[in-house]
Amino acid sequence: MGTGGFMASMLLVPPLRMAVDPLLKAGEEKPFVPVADVNEITDEPKRFEFTLKINDAWVKNQATTYSAWVYKEGSEIVALSPICKHLGCTVNWNASPEHPNMFYCPCHGGLYTKDGINVPGTPPRAPLDLYEVKVEGGKLYLGPLIQRT
Numbered sequence: 001m002g003t004g005g006f007m008a009s010m011l012l013v014p015p016l017r018m019a020v021d022p023l024l025k026a027g028e029e030k031p032f033v034p035v036a037d038v039n040e041i042t043d044e045p046k047r048f049e050f051t052l053k054i055n056d057a058w059v060k061n062q063a064t065t066y067s068a069w070v071y072k073e074g075s076e077i078v079a080l081s082p083i084c085k086h087l088g089c090t091v092n093w094n095a096s097p098e099h100p101n102m103f104y105c106p107c108h109g110g111l112y113t114k115d116g117i118n119v120p121g122t123p124p125r126a127p128l129d130l131y132e133v134k135v136e137g138g139k140l141y142l143g144p145l146i147q148r149t
């Protein structure tokens with residue numbers, strides 16, 4: 001694939017991802033999904049996985065696994081998308097010994113502070129997106145993504 005083909009494929013990836021991921025469609029009315037017991041959540045970010053059944057024009061009732069980095073900030077619960085805002089790799093918490101207590105993207109060395117803010121001078125140009133959260137009956141539910149720019 002030449003440079004033109006590569007660039008065209010990079011333009012297609014985000015729309016395709018949005019088409020198959022209901023929680024990635026910011027601002028739409030979507031049901032919340034149970035993700036964790038609230039008592040599992042601490043002030044240290046922890047990655048929780050959850051499964052959604054996808055129904056759209058291409059797939060019917062296909063289970064797809066997603067994840068979020070979740071932690072408590074005082075009485076609030078914060079749930080961050082793990083998708084790096086540079087080129088879409090998955091970020092990890094506390095994964096770089098040179099940059100403790102930060103989200104680190106292994107693909108190109110992207111860094112984010114605990115609240116998901118991109119560190120200037122590293123490749124990402126926007127903060128990690130946030131999930132809407134709600135707590136009911138001791139369970140954490142995640143809703144649509146709030147895109148941050």
Ligand code: FES
Nearest residue numbers: 084086087105110
């Ligand atoms: S994809 Fe994360 S830094 Fe490039």
